[in-house]
Amino acid sequence: EDVGMELALVKSLGELGAAGMVSTLLSQRSVMDAIDAVLLEKAQELQQAAATSGEELNSKFATLGGGGTFVMTYGTVADFSRGLEALIGSPDANLKEAMRKEHCEEGDSNTEWTTGNYGIETTPKIEWFFVVSPESGLAELHLVQWPKETVPLKDPTHARTPQDLMDDLELTWRDINKQLKRRGGKQLLPEEFIGVRLYTGPMFEKYNAANRGGSLRKDQAKPMIEKWTTLCKGNR
DSSP states (O other), X not given: OOHHHHHHHHHHHHHHOOTTHHHHHHTSHHHHHHHHHHHHHHHHHXXXXXXXXXXXXXXXXXXXXXXXXXXXXXXXXXXXHHOTHHHHOOOXXXXXXXXXXXXXXXXXXXXXXXXXXXXXXXXXXHHHHHHHOHHHHHHHHTOSSOOOOOSOOSSGGGSOOOOOTTTTSHHHHHHHHHHHHHTTOOOOOHHHHHHHHHHTTTHHHHHHHHHHHOOTTOOSOHHHHHHHHHHHTTOO
């Protein structure tokens, strides 16, 4: 079984195929015989499987995962109306300085972790400088280069690159605010733009962990609380 060949065939049909090509293929006796053999083989495997229902398959998957199952905690409409402040506290009036402290002076600020998607090994402090002060950050942090993806990218041009907030991104920020203004939306503050930039990088794992397991109400799922405690060391 060559999954790569199967995918290539399907993609070729989409790119080059004309109406009726699939039915023409299926009308070939050799093709139908192959489909018949595969269906029979898989049906026999399912019949002999230890798990014979969707519920059993789910239980087996949970057991194989090693962590068992747990029930997520969902908020109410009232929770939505109260916003994030009710969950993780009110923001400091000096937003940018508070953001800097949260990334650079907290218990997890200098603790390295590796992201699960692109394998970037970094710290919150490094990410702050990468977004806010990329032009001087390497020298201040005594780094030779910025942390980069270790998982191969399909397109190398999609690799993350530092961009100066004032020179490279100010026009982007202003253009976004123009679009929001035309549509009657609230414009982005500079601090919000920084937050968006941080979220699109490795910090999304930290932010999600805080929202899902760092609630001040302590009524979230235990595995989520444990993940937040381990990953963020109590930093909201």
